[in-house]
Amino acid sequence: MSIKVLKFGGTSVGSPEALRLAASIIREELPGGGVVVVSALSGTTDQILKAVSSAGSGDTNTALEILGSIEVRHRTAADALGVLKVVENAWAPLFDRLQSLLEGMGLLWETSPKAKDAALAIGETLSVNLLTALLQSVGLRAELKDAREVLRTDARHGRARPRPDLIRDACQSWNPLLAQGTCIVTQGFIGSCPDGATTTLGRGGSDTSATLIGEALGADEVQIWTDVDGVLTADPSLVPGARPIPVMSLREAAALSAFGAKVLHADSLAPVERGRFKLVVANTHRPRASRTEILFQVPERNAGIITSVAYKEGLVCVHFPPARDLDHVFQTASDLQDAGAVRYGLLNTPEGSLLAVRPEHADAADLLAQLAQSGLRVESGWSSVALVGEGLRQYPGGALALLATFEKETIGGILAGGAGISVAFLVPDERLRDLIPRLHQLCIET
Ligand code: ADP
Numbered sequence: 001m002s003i004k005v006l007k008f009g010g011t012s013v014g015s016p017e018a019l020r021l022a023a024s025i026i027r028e029e030l031p032g033g034g035v036v037v038v039s040a041l042s043g044t045t046d047q048i049l050k051a052v053s054s055a056g057s058g059d060t061n062t063a064l065e066i067l068g069s070i071e072v073r074h075r076t077a078a079d080a081l082g083v084l085k086v087v088e089n090a091w092a093p094l095f096d097r098l099q100s101l102l103e104g105m106g107l108l109w110e111t112s113p114k115a116k117d118a119a120l121a122i123g124e125t126l127s128v129n130l131l132t133a134l135l136q137s138v139g140l141r142a143e144l145k146d147a148r149e150v151l152r153t154d155a156r157h158g159r160a161r162p163r164p165d166l167i168r169d170a171c172q173s174w175n176p177l178l179a180q181g182t183c184i185v186t187q188g189f190i191g192s193c194p195d196g197a198t199t200t201l202g203r204g205g206s207d208t209s210a211t212l213i214g215e216a217l218g219a220d221e222v223q224i225w226t227d228v229d230g231v232l233t234a235d236p237s238l239v240p241g242a243r244p245i246p247v248m249s250l251r252e253a254a255a256l257s258a259f260g261a262k263v264l265h266a267d268s269l270a271p272v273e274r275g276r277f278k279l280v281v282a283n284t285h286r287p288r289a290s291r292t293e294i295l296f297q298v299p300e301r302n303a304g305i306i307t308s309v310a311y312k313e314g315l316v317c318v319h320f321p322p323a324r325d326l327d328h329v330f331q332t333a334s335d336l337q338d339a340g341a342v343r344y345g346l347l348n349t350p351e352g353s354l355l356a357v358r359p360e361h362a363d364a365a366d367l368l369a370q371l372a373q374s375g376l377r378v379e380s381g382w383s384s385v386a387l388v389g390e391g392l393r394q395y396p397g398g399a400l401a402l403l404a405t406f407e408k409e410t411i412g413g414i415l416a417g418g419a420g421i422s423v424a425f426l427v428p429d430e431r432l433r434d435l436i437p438r439l440h441q442l443c444i445e446t
């Protein structure tokens with residue numbers, strides 16, 4: 001059985017028009033059934049986080065006002081699509097649950113990562129109900145399956161690590177439905193840990209849900225439907241002239257997302273590597289526009305050619321003096337990673353060692369504060385800028401020569417990716433907006 005998984009991001013389900021487009025793409029792409037993974041309606045996750053933070057500081061009124069606006073927005077969308085009557089029964093317990101969670105947090109003035117995950121999951125659960133009702137209303141054989149039944153993770157709430165072996169076993173229960181030609185519609189971003197509690201995979205994690213499910217079901221193709229015409233040569237919000245990349249190697253995509261390109265979640269490429277399926281990135285709003293195919297085989301690239309430029313803000317650099325032994329450096333790197341920091345680079349030089357991380361979890365921020373207290377130099381306000389391209393493997397000197405033209409910049413360290421297809425360096429946050437368009441022009445436009 002050939003299986004396709006389609007994932008729709010927040011803006012792809014963020015309005016009645018977008019939802020209608022998503023439904024027509026599903027009809028076209030999955031005539032014989034398949035899996036559809038859905039994010040929360042755009043902005044909903046941010047709103048739930050805001051409500052949680054208000055409740056945690058004792059401001060339950062604001063939290064409930066935000067809940068009210070989430071409810072109005074969802075009801076308005078369902079009404080415009082003619083499915084309000086069908087979904088409101090399924091939604092009522094979800095809104096009640098979110099209200100109880102927020103009230104509980106407001107009473108306690110406390111938000112545990114576990115409770116936060118429980119609240120966040122409601123965003124995706126609302127949207128999955130809405131899309132399923134819409135698909136059924138247009139005559140598709142669609143069935144909602146709760147992702148928590150299959151997407152098993154560990155218990156690191158807020159950025160849980162998936163368990164591919166358990167996910168594979170659990171996904172087998174979907175096979176009979178798929179064999180009947182059903183479209184299974186499920187939540188992205190959320191999973192469940194051994195005690196049954198809800199977990200989340202980190203912001204933007206629905207891409208990873210889709211590729212994990214693709215891997216588990218032995219899919220031939222996973223499609224990520226978003227709001228741009230594929231993976232572009234740079235972030236279009238910094239480089240308006242960024243161009244779509246028609247074909248990329250899996251390694252290029254992995255390096256690009258590891259170095260911060262938001263279009264694919266950083267953990268989403270590992271399942272593609274294991275499952276060896278084709279990954280496609282396309283635009284829900286312009287389904288016939290160009291798209292990016294990410295292939296396991298490496299496409300031919302001219303030596304030195306750079307495919308794309310990526311960046312990540314908000315990094316923290318930890319400096320270790322040269323006298324410290326390396327075991328301590330590696331142990332700290334591994335402790336930070338376990339605490340939910342994303343590691344961007346580790347440099348060991350005669351002048352000491354430099355570790356650059358992004359603290360994506362509160363535990364990692366606490367650990368960094370402890371390191372600063374222990375006397376290490378811990379500096380926030382750094383960004384990484386990366387040049388990525390298979391062409392760099394044949395001719396890495398090209399990228400370094402390009403960097404030489406930036407010699408007047410403050411550069412915190414040059415990091416080379418393991419696969420030899422990326423060169424990254426650290427710059428102060430405030431340099432990014434000027435540097436990225438200049439680099440794009442130098443490396444890609446000329
Ligand atoms: P979704 O909600 O569909 O998951 P995201 O906002 O997570 O969408 O990711 C898509 C966004 O990623 C684009 O709108 C764009 O602003 C940003 N982006 C950053 N770098 C790139 C890149 N190299 N190519 C395409 N998009 C990028």
Ligand code: ASP
Pocket residue numbers: 009010039040045046123188189202203204205206207
């Ligand atoms: N809704 C989640 C977020 O906004 C997950 C996702 O969109 O991938 O981060």
Ligand code: MG
Pocket residue numbers: 009204205207262263264265
């Ligand atoms: Mg995303």
